[in-house]
Amino acid sequence: GAVVSQHPSRVICKSGTSVKIECRSLDFQATTMFWYRQFPKQSLMLMATSNEGSKATYEQGVEKDKFLINHASLTLSTLTVTSAHPEDSSFYICSVTVGDSNEQFFGPGTRLTVL
Amino acid sequence: GENVEQHPSTLSVQEGDSAVIKCTYSDSASNYFPWYKQELGKGPQLIIDIRSNVGEKKDQRIAVTLNKTAKHFSLHITETQPEDSAVYFCAASFNTDKLIFGTGTRLQVFP
Numbered sequence: 001g002a003v004v005s006q007h008p009s010r011v012i013c014k015s016g017t018s019v020k021i022e023c024r025s026l027d028f029q030a031t032t033m034f035w036y037r038q039f040p041k042q043s044l045m046l047m048a049t050s051n052e053g054s055k056a057t058y059e060q061g062v063e064k065d066k067f068l069i070n071h072a073s074l075t076l077s078t079l080t081v082t083s084a085h086p087e088d089s090s091f092y093i094c095s096v097t098v099g100d101s102n103e104q105f106f107g108p109g110t111r112l113t114v115l
Numbered sequence: 116g117e118n119v120e121q122h123p124s125t126l127s128v129q130e131g132d133s134a135v136i137k138c139t140y141s142d143s144a145s146n147y148f149p150w151y152k153q154e155l156g157k158g159p160q161l162i163i164d165i166r167s168n169v170g171e172k173k174d175q176r177i178a179v180t181l182n183k184t185a186k187h188f189s190l191h192i193t194e195t196q197p198e199d200s201a202v203y204f205c206a207a208s209f210n211t212d213k214l215i216f217g218t219g220t221r222l223q224v225f226p
Contacts (some may be wrong), residue, residue, distance in 0.1 A: 001161060034213070043204060043216045044159065093158050102147050102211045106158035 002028045002098050004107040012113045013084055020080045021110045023094030029074035030096035034104065035067075038091040050077045084114045117142040119207050121217030128195050129225055136220045138205035139187040145207040148188045149214070150179060153202045162203075163190070195224045 003026040013019050023033060032051055036044040048069050050056045056069040068080040081088055091111055095104040118141040128134050140148075146167035151159035165172045165179045165188065172179050176195075181188040192199055202221050206214040 004158075006158075032211075043218050046213055049213060095158075097211070100211065102208055102214075103149070103161065103164065104214060105161065106151075109156070109158045111156070 001103065002026075002030070002096050002105040004094065004096055004105055006092075006094060006107040006110050008110060009108065010111040010113075012115065014115055015085055016083055018080055018082045019084055019112060020078055021092055021094075021112075023077045023079070023096075023107055025075045025096045025098075028096070028098045030077075031074075031099060032097045033071060033077040034095045034097075035069060035077075035079050036093045036095065038093060038109075040091075044093065047079075081112065084112070086114045088112065089114045117145060117207055117209075117215040119205060119215050119217045121205050121220060123220060124218065125221045125223070127223045127225065130195060130197060132195055134192045134195050134199070134222055134224075136190045136203055136205070136222070137187060138189070138207075138217050139185075140207040140215075141186070142207070142209065143183075143186060144209045146210065147208045148179070148181060149206050150177075150190045151204045151206065153204065153219075155201075159204060192222075195222075197224050197226050200224045 005024045007022045035047045047062045048056045048058045050071040052071045058064045071077040093109040095106040121138045149164035152162045153159040176193045178191040202219045204219050205217040208214045
């Protein structure tokens with residue numbers, strides 16, 4: 001399967017600051033990238049679907065102006081949490097699909113803590 | 116839309132025993148059913164998947180069965196080992212649509 005990396009693996013920031021998380025597909029060009037959020041002991045919740053060169057599609061209830069997604073190339077997507085607040089503290093995970101397959105391969109996740 | 120239910124939420128077994136996790140889905144159009152294993156602090160790892168054109172798939176100690184009529188699918192782990200301890204998620208989707216995840220099962224394998 002595809003190898004996916006995320007950077008940083010963990011980040012601590014002050015309330016009101018912005019944080020950028022990178023998701024890279026290391027060995028395949030990703031057709032589509034997904035961003036998920038996972039709170040402790042809960043399931044993965046899809047935030048948005050990101051296609052290279054087009055605007056991301058956000059799930060209902062996810063603020064597009066707060067969670068900015070940029071899919072600049074077939075191997076890189078970024079998620080920027082703007083004006084972060086303590087309630088944004090969570091585990092953010094990206095995934096990729098390759099070609100026409102619906103198999104999703106996940107990154108290792110980024111632990112965000114907002115103080 | 117699709118809804119996926121997963122049971123049990125926690126499962127404890129003795130090393131060497133089998134473990135079974137069950138999921139049901141609501142959308143009869145769903146045709147892809149993956150299972151993921153997530154260890155603490157890590158991203159989910161795809162361990163096995165099944166498509167709607169088959170009823171069973173096996174990979175060493177892991178197997179998945181699918182009953183399209185009843186709209187449920189199950190993960191079977193035989194000869195469990197302590198390193199199988201993790202949270203397991205089922206999911207369902209139609210073609211390349213987004214995955215809908217179950218609520219997860221925390222599996223503990225005691226030596």
